Amino acid sequence: NAGVTQTPKFRVLKTGQSMTLLCAQDMNHEYMYWYRQDPGMGLRLIHYSVGEGTTAKGEVPDGYNVSRLKKQNFLLGLESAAPSQTSVYFCASSPEAGSQTFGAGSRLTVL
Amino acid sequence: AQSVTQPDIHITVSEGASLELRCNYSYGATPYLFWYVQSPGQGLQLLLKYFSGDTLVQGIKGFEAEFKRSQSSFNLRKPSVHWSDAAEYFCAVGAAGGYNKLIFGAGTRLAVHP
Numbered sequence: 001n002a003g004v005t006q007t008p009k010f011r012v013l014k015t016g017q018s019m020t021l022l023c024a025q026d027m028n029h030e031y032m033y034w035y036r037q038d039p040g041m042g043l044r045l046i047h048y049s050v051g052e053g054t055t056a057k058g059e060v061p062d063g064y065n066v067s068r069l070k071k072q073n074f075l076l077g078l079e080s081a082a083p084s085q086t087s088v089y090f091c092a093s094s095p096e097a098g099s100q101t102f103g104a105g106s107r108l109t110v111l
Numbered sequence: 112a113q114s115v116t117q118p119d120i121h122i123t124v125s126e127g128a129s130l131e132l133r134c135n136y137s138y139g140a141t142p143y144l145f146w147y148v149q150s151p152g153q154g155l156q157l158l159l160k161y162f163s164g165d166t167l168v169q170g171i172k173g174f175e176a177e178f179k180r181s182q183s184s185f186n187l188r189k190p191s192v193h194w195s196d197a198a199e200y201f202c203a204v205g206a207a208g209g210y211n212k213l214i215f216g217a218g219t220r221l222a223v224h225p
Contacts, residue, residue, distance in 0.1 A: 004154075031210055040120070042201055042215035043155075050210050058212070090154060094211045099145065102154035 002026050004103035006091050012109045013081045021076040021106050023091030029101075031094045032074035033058075034066060036087040037105070043090060049074055081110045113138050115204050115216035123222040124192050132187040132219050134202030143205030144185040145213065146176055150198045158200075161185065172196070197223045 004025045013019055023032065031050050035043040035058075045058030047066040055066045063085060065077045074093075078085060088107050092100040114137045124130055136142055143162050147155040159170025166178040176187045185202060199218045206212035 033212070040217055042115075042217045043213075044215070045206075045212060048210065048212060092155075096211075098211070099157050099160055100211060100213065102147075102156075104154045105152075 004091055004093055004101055006089075006103040006106045008106060009104070010107050012111065013078075014111050015082060017081050018077070018079050019081065019108075020078075021089055021091075021108075023074045023076070023093075023103060025072055025074075025091075025093040025101070027093060027095075027101065028071070029093035029098075030071075030096050032068065033092045033094075033100065034064070034074065034076045035090045035092065036060065037090060038087050046076065046089075078108075081108075083110045086110045113204060113206060113214050115202050115214055117200075117202055117216035117219050119219045120217070121220050121222070123224060125224045126194050127191050130187075130189045130192045130196070130221070132200050132202075132221070134185045134187065134216060135183050136185065136202070136204045137183065138204055138207075140207075141180075142185075144176075144178060145203040145205075146170065146174070146185075146187050147201045147203065148172075148198050149201065149218075155201065158187070192221075192223055194223045194225060197221055 033048040034046040049068040052071040067075045091103045094100040116135045145160045146158040161178045199220045201218045202216040203213040
């Protein structure tokens with residue numbers, strides 16, 4: 001009964017490096033989301049997906065790319081990390097009619 | 112544009128005291144409203160939600176919230192706070208365009224004194 005699993009939980013990058021965050025859900029949910037959480041700003045939607053093979057931009061998409069090749073996985077990529085991308089990243093999923101379930105978060109530091 | 116405002120950044124209450132966390136939203140249509148709780152180092156857990164019907168909504172852990180359309184508010188309440196309620200609380204509104212997207216407030220951090 002894992003729900004939404006994010007890997008890795010912690011990562012430190014140098015400016016300009018690339019990385020991928022993986023989100024996996026075992027609830028057969030159609031929709032998946034990536035958020036970033038910054039102090040005093042709540043959660044902001046980066047990208048989302050409404051089904052396998054689809055992606056769409058959220059509120060703050062610049063500097064990020066996503067892919068959903070399999071229904072259960074949603075990947076968030078940073079091609080060239082910047083210090084402004086230091087944040088806590090949350091993945092969530094939801095059924096077509098229902099509420100979002102969140103993962104435990106991935107803390108990223110870009111030096 | 113849609114927005115959610117949580118006017119209180121930090122709130123401190125004594126254990127056993129009542130609690131009310133404020134949330135105001137901006138949305139032209141009937142909103143879908145949510146309260147989530149985040150314990151330190153954890154993800155967000157859904158406390159309760161309002162879609163339609165009875166404007167007083169009961170949630171988990173003894174929380175309730177009341178939707179007041181005239182005030183564009185969805186305040187969270189608990190009659191008696193426990194030390195384990197110390198956490199950050201987020202109000203959210205369903206975003207226009209569907210797909211269950213959410214717009215979050217900035218959060219209210221609750222501290223509980225023994």
